[in-house]
Amino acid sequence: MASDHSLLAHLVPKLTRGVEDAVTDALAFILNESKPCRDALVDMVSVGDRRLASVANARTQVVASEGERLDLVAYDTAGSNRLIIESKFWAPLQDGQARRYVGHLADDGLAVLLFVAPEVRHETLWVKIARQFEHPSELKLGSTRQVGNMIVADVVNGDKRIALMGWDTLLAGLTNADSSMDANLQQLHCLALAQDEAAFAPLHAEDLNATVPRRLMAFNRLVDGVASRGAGEGWMTNKGLRAVPGRDGYLRFIGFCDTDGERLIELALYVSLKRWADLGTTPLWLRIWHKQAIDLVDLKHRLAEPGWLPAWSEPNWLWVPIELPLGVEYEDTLDSATAQVKRVRDIVVEMA
Structure with missing residues (x-):
């Protein structure tokens, strides 16, 4: 819990x-x-x-x-x-x-x-x-x-x-x-x-290792990479939407498009430090606001398939985890993250 x-x-x-x-x-x-x-x-x-x-x-x-x-x-x-x-x-x-x-x-x-x-x-x-x-x-x-x-x-x-x-x-x-x-x-x-x-725990030497900020910057780069690739392939749009750094991480607002390029829903691709700390699963999430043209309860049910990390509900949001593969280079990580985001988009298209 x-x-x-x-x-x-x-x-x-x-x-x-x-x-x-x-x-x-x-x-x-x-x-x-x-x-x-x-x-x-x-x-x-x-x-x-x-x-x-x-x-x-x-x-x-x-x-x-x-x-x-x-x-x-x-x-x-x-x-x-x-x-x-x-x-x-x-x-x-x-x-x-x-x-x-x-x-x-x-x-x-x-x-x-x-x-x-x-x-x-x-x-x-x-x-x-x-x-x-x-x-x-x-x-x-x-x-x-x-x-x-x-x-x-x-x-x-x-x-x-x-x-x-x-x-x-x-x-x-x-x-x-x-x-x-x-x-x-x-x-x-x-x-x-x-x-x-909520507290500031005592620091240890490994906490100040340069690996930590480099990894966080790499996650931010991954978010931008998924957004750029999805927009280039036409199933996502970034038009009129912005990227926002914040105390909890980094999020980029995106839109899912149907096969005609029409925007269906708006959401955010989010490096969420809080979700990562709370659940210990992944730093990368799709955050979908509850006021959308689709039923988020139904979407959560459809995403509950073997091999997928479970989505997580809050009163105003549905959080969909994007699992990151281990031991592979950036392009392979980008391919995997993009494919998972597109899978969520394809389910949204089916529901629309």
């Missing part, structure tokens, strides 16, 4: 800038509604021979001493702060935040400060967390260990623990615990995933 194909993921960013708070509130709602989910959370952070006390309930935006506002606090049956969850998508770690938050945990038995953040951020975020316990801090962290997909370290000479976990890991563990919460957890997962995708 694409991350923006859920009600929460669609509405929450439109209604508030505090999306991280909304995610945390949704998590607290699920924990308060489901004892199996609370127990599963306890199991996830109770690694080794020390176990967290049972969690009875959870509250969000808890004001602690010195006015600090904790994202989520889970309390045991005695009302002690047994678990603090700090939701971290891409907001920076505040100076001394991890060290201060440990001080808000209960002192009688194991208590955990759990950071939940995108996994691609774990390496850099954990370094920053650990540095807050270096000299001259009175609190020290023991050795860091990896437990499954979670990073864990215990505070030296105490019963407190710091852990870092990904949203996927957390929500998968809760889903496995209570199937009655599947719908709510799926909504929350989509909302959390949407925040992951």
